[in-house]
Amino acid sequence: MGLLDWFRPRKLAPAATPASELFDDEFQRKLEMLALVSRRVFSGRLRAERRSKKKGSGVEFADHRDYVPGDDIRSVDWNVYHRFGRLLVRLYEEEEDLSIYFLLDCSASMGFSGSQKFDQARRLVASLAYVGLANLDRVTVLAMTEGTLERLPTTRGKGRIFTVFRFLSSLLPGGTTDLAESLRAFAAQHKRRGLAVLVSDFYDPAGFEHGINVLRYEGFEPYVIHLVDRGEAKPALDGDVLVVDCETGDEREVTVTPGVLDKLGKAYAEYLGDVERYCTQKRVPYLAADVSTPFDEIVLRALRHGGFLH
Amino acid sequence: MTFAGLPLGTVLGVGLGAAAATVLLYLLKLRRRPVAVAFAPLWHRVLGDRDASRLFSKLRRWLSLALQLLLIALLALALGDPRPTNALGSGRNLVLLIDTSASIQATDEKPTRLDAAKDAARRLVRGLGGSDRALVVAMGAVPVPLSTMSDDTTDLLVAVDRARASDTRAELGRALELAADALRGLPNGEVVVLSDGVLAAPPTTPSLGSAKLRFVPVGKSGKNLAITAFSVRRYPLDKSRLEVMAELANLDSQRAEVELSLWGDGAIVDSERLVLEPGARLARFFPDVGGARHALEARLRYADGHADALPADDHAYALVPERRRAKVLVVTPGNTYLEAALLLDEYLDVTDVKPAQYPPPGAFDATIFDGVAPPPAxxxxxxxxxxxxAAGSPVKLGKPIKGFGFDTWDKKSPILRFTALGDVQVATGHALEPSAGDKIVGASDAGPILVSGTRGGRAFIELGFDPRQSDLVLRPAWPLFVLNAIDSFSESDTSYLSAYRTGEVWRVPVPAGAREAELSSPGGATRSLPVEQGRAVTFGEHAGFYRLTSGTADARVVTEFAANLSDLDESRILPQKKLAVGGENAPPPVVNGGGVRREIWLWLIVAVLALSVVEWITYHRRVTV
Structure with missing residues (x-):
């Protein structure tokens, strides 16, 4: 930091990358490749035929339950009755279009250190949205910041991907993170349940668990994409500094030493581990997206490891 | 405790002012460089355990302030230059006598004894107290002060560095007299002798007054070989041939096999191996030496090639006597015996003239007046x-005497060298009455009959009888006397030509009329010498070949000569651990620790520096932060 830096305004969140750079031709060619790959992964399945949690009149067997008077006699499973002597009614999954909600964290921390996380997040959302649109799913993109929502209306069909691009390009990181408040608003506004892809760095002073739990408790199927920038664990600092939180402005006097930096690295690793461990315990699909990893590789990992599309 | 620098009030003022400024600076909050981070709670998690030690952090801050105040106090105290009260005005006055004799060049101490002595002198100088003063003196054949009586250690150390060894003895007596003079009237005088103890004993014990004598011995072993004499001569009757004599000494307690080599004009001309018993002295002659026209050098070393402890006496130098034809004028009415004697030396250029023809044209080295005494030209x-x-005789003629002979004569006189005069019979002659300054070379019971001396700056030899009135002319002594007399004038000396000895005043003949001469020493340095009574005078300090240029601007004359240590006592380099003067052994001096002076401010500054270094290391290595 030079002498002139003392007189410059403190710049905590840099401007976002322009759309022309973010979704260039190369990006769009990769999207086509990902769409082809997704078709190969889900080959043999019908478009728009997604299993819902509703049990009903579909053709896909889901489960049995005891017969109660009043049930349709045609739904009794007579084979089971012959083998076990019990009257059980066959249940079928109700088929419906899947709703995919992309919840993008647009807080200032996402734009920290050159907006690498925010750019990576927007590319991931665009990619996965394209896969969804290509599978005729209902895709909704929402930007969260300071407990508020900015929304791209629900759309379907891959021709709408440019609308998604424009929406994502218009977003700027800023403000604080309050996942729980934002997601409560989201749940209240969207009665149609579905897959909720939460893309965030989970730097929530209130705790990352609250936001995930809101989705779980409100009946959505949460899918967590955790943006990771390992450079934040190894800042190029030394000596006496005043550490300022880029979102909250919270300050802390620190004398940075190699020992402190080691501890910071360990704390960061622990934090990542906490998020992953929590998701695993709650059976929430979790994907760590490192900013240094190409976005298409992350998307392929998401497609192959499952959880994103059933 | 007394403040020799700033007064106590000023010290307190400076200290308190600086302390107040420091405290004020500590009260100001340190402004830290703001740095944005993505998620401050991570830092809280890292620094959470540090909060537990916040009290310790505050304590460290106060500790840091206390350290700064301590530094200020030390610096302020240093400005005051505090000294023990009893240290003021009661300093010592030291005279450091550093031995610069030939033996101090011995290499048993590495690199030399002189360096060991100088190291000891430096320790003494660095250990001087704030009120101490010292004088550095080089103790050779003549004591030479190298500094003034000073308390400036820098000047004194420079003076110690300037001490150089010479090829002379160390005259302790003269040095003590100089030290006594320097310390006269000064309190707490001490004379410190830094020497190997190989010293010329003072003829009388000089009084040092109240000053105390101290001794710092240097040296370890006395293993040494020496050339104690070295000469070359031309044979009297064949001046084309040379004979060389070297005297060797083994000053070790063990038998030594040595190699003596003779070098002529830079090339080796002879060499031989010898065995020297412990303490033995051995004279070796090299007859009929060839291959040397100008300079000769003898070198001595152990046969196995290694050097002894003192290289200075392992070399000796000599110049081959000049061989030139002497021009002799004989003023005689006719003397067959005289003419016959002069025929014996082929290197004489003899001119015979009758008394009436005197003076003939030309210059001569010697003139023989046979029975006549005209005014010399x-x-x-x-x-x-x-x-x-009687008329014209340089020596007054006394009474006539008859039937006499040489009853006494100077056997060491070069005029009578190789002669036997004991039974010479003389019929008639005169007793001579020499003047003051004349030398009686031979005499009968009736009076002097052979006298030498100088008249009007001209040397003469007078025989008080006609040789033909004696049987001297029939003896071998007659031509030898004539030739010796001529040689003594022509300076073509055919005797052993010993070089000058170092440690003595050299009086080198120069041509008449010269008032100043320039001497080139073996090291190449040149210096002017005064000329007194026809001789250039200097004090010889170093062995080797010298070149003396003298004469007038029109006729420069170059004289070369050699100088040798040739001092058996100085070659006995066994170091003495005690120095006894006046029957009392001199104790060692009191040496303060390395670099310790009774100046406390130096230590205060050192303490400040040490504390600053510790603070710097602990801060920048993150030990205390």
Missing amino acids: DKSGGLVYLNPP
Whole structure:
């Protein structure tokens, strides 16, 4: 930091990358490749035929339950009755279009250190949205910041991907993170349940668990994409500094030493581990997206490891 | 405790002012560099355990302030230059006598004893107290002060560095006299002798007054070989041939096999191996030495090639005597015996003239007046009078005497070298009455009959009888006497030509009329010498070949000569651990620790520096932060 830096305004969140750079031709060619790959992964399945949690009149067997008077006699499973002597009614999954909600964290921390996380997040959302649109799913993109929502209306069909691009390009990181408040608003506004892809760095002073739990408790199927920038664990600092939180402005006097930096690295690793461990315990699909990893590789990992599309 | 620098009030003022400024600076909050981070709670998690030690952090801050105040106090105290009260005005006055004799060049101490002595002197100088003063003196044959009586250690250390060894003895007596003079009237005088103890004993014990004598011995072993004499001569009757004599000494307690080599004009001309018993002295002659025209050098070393402890006495130098034809004028009515004697030396250029023809043209090295004594002309050289008449005789003629002979004579006189005069019979002659300054070379019971001396700056030899009135002319002593007399004038000396000895005043003959001469020493340095009574005078300090340029601007004359240590006592380099003067052994001096002076401010500054270094290391290595 030079002498002139003392007189410059403190710049905590840099401007976002322009759309022309973010979704260039190369990006769009990769999207086509990902769409082809997704078709190969889900080959043999019908478009728009997604299993819902509703049990009903579909053709896909889901489960049995005891017969109660009043049930349709045609739904009794007579084979089971012959083998076990019990009257059980066959249940079928109700088929419906899947709703995919992309919840993008647009807080200032996402734009920290050159907006690498925010750019990576927007590319991931665009990619996965394209896969969804290509599978005729209902895709909704929402930007969260300071407990508020900015929304791209629900759309379907891959021709709408440019609308998604424009929406994502218009977003700027800023403000604080309050996942729980934002997601409560989201749940209240969207009665149609579905897959909720939460893309965030989970730097929530209130705790990352609250936001995930809101989705779980409100009946959505949460899918967590955790943006990771390992450079934040190894800042190029030394000596006496005043550490300022880029979102909250919270300050802390620190004398940075190699020992402190080691501890910071360990704390960061622990934090990542906490998020992953929590998701695993709650059976929430979790994907760590490192900013240094190409976005298409992350998307392929998401497609192959499952959880994103059933 | 007394403040020799700033007064106590000023010290307190400076200290308190600086302390107040420091405290004020500590009260100001340190402004830290703001740095944005993505998620401050991570830092809280890292620094959470540090909060537990916040009290310790505050304590460290106060500790840091206390350290700064301590530094200020030390610096302020240093400005005051505090000293023990009893240290003021009661300093010592030291005279450091550093031995610069030949033996101090011994290499048993590495690199030399002189360096060991100088190291000891430096320790003494660095250990001087704030009120101490010292004088550094080089103790050779003549004591030479190298500094003034000073308390400036820098000047004194420079003076110690300037001490150089010479090829002379160390005259302790003279040095003590100089030290006594320097310390006269000064309190707490101490004379410190830094030497190997190989010193010329003072003839009388000089009084040092109240000053105390101290001794710092240097040296370890006395293993040494030496050339104690070295000469070359031309054979008297064959001046084309040379004979060389070297005297060797083994000053070790063990038998030594040595190699003595003779070098002529830079090339080796002879060499031989010898065995020297412990303490033995051995004279070796090299007859009929060839291959040397100008300079000769003898070198001595152990046969196995290694050097002894003192290289200075392992070399000796000599110049081959000049061989030139002497021009002799004989003023005689006719003397067959005289002419016969002069025929014996082929290197004589003899001119015979009758008394009436005197003076003939030309210059001569010697003139022989046979029975006559005309006023001597210029360029007549030395004068030999044989039975001169009273008128013109340089020595007054006494009573006539008859039937006498040489009852006494100077056997060491070069005029009578190789002669036997004991039974010479003389019929008639005169007793001589020499003047003051004349030298009686031979005498009968009736009085002097052979006298040498100088008249009007011209040397003469006068024989008080006619040789033909004696049987001297029939003896071998007659031509030897004539030739010796001529040689003594022509300076073509055929005797052993010993070089000058170092540690003595050299008086080198220069041509008449020269008032100053320039001497080139073996090291190449040149310096002017004064000329007194026809001789250039200097004090010889170093062995080797010298070159003396003298004469007038029109006629420069170059004289070369050699100088040798040739001092058996100085070659006995066994170091003495005690120095006894006046029957009392001199104790060692009191040496303060390395670099310790009784100046406390130095230590205060050192403490400040040490504390600053510790603070710097602990801060920048993150030990205390």
